[in-house]
């Protein structure tokens with residue numbers, strides 16, 4: 001059986017810990033210490049990396065030296081032993097993982113889709129780093145709005161039951177923005193109340209699902225007329241296309 005649990009790191013990062021039988025992998029270990037604590041007597045069998053930012057990669061050297069484990073991720077990242085690119089496939093814990101390139105937050109950003117299928121369970125798990133967040137998306141540090149919009153479109157086309165493992169606990173702030181951007185969306189208000197309760201009791205709000213994101217994530221809803229009107233009312237072109245709506249929302253969120 002596969003279990004996936006968050007290891008908290010820094011102020012709001014999650015390092016996702018995958019366990020099956022006697023094997024352990026982690027995704028985006030920005031810090032080795034919390035991973036070593038979580039593993040205890042167990043050893044690490046492999047590392048997956050989504051992009052080059054330090055809060056996703058800072059623990060690679062120490063963990064790889066300690067456990068001599070393979071590191072799969074973008075070839076641009078120091079310490080990666082198995083470079084991945086769009087369309088590649090690899091195997092993690094006996095399950096196939098497909099690699100989706102999602103430039104925008106950074107140009108080297110990859111999303112990793114693990115297909116759990118052991119005869120009893122069929123479930124997709126998406127590790128999307130800082131590209132897709134619950135009701136939000138990553139900032140554009142390196143890519144253009146059009147690149148990020150296309151990257152998010154690839155993820156939003158995955159089956160709605162796909163579980164989404166984001167790398168930060170940003171859900172509450174994202175939903176407050178979503179409620180401002182699309183005040184008429186009841187699904188946003190319902191989710192906001194649920195997330196406020198989870199955070200008040202110190203619980204994680206993840207994983208999300210693609211279906212929840214399609215309903216509550218303004219960055220996946222740029223085709224919705226209410227969001228296009230928001231953009232047009234706030235300085236975007238008249239009748240903005242979806243990329244222009246996305247660019248407007250991203251700029252607004254940067255200063256929200």
Ligand SMILES: [Zn+2]
Nearest residue numbers: 051053105130
């Ligand atoms: Zn990042």
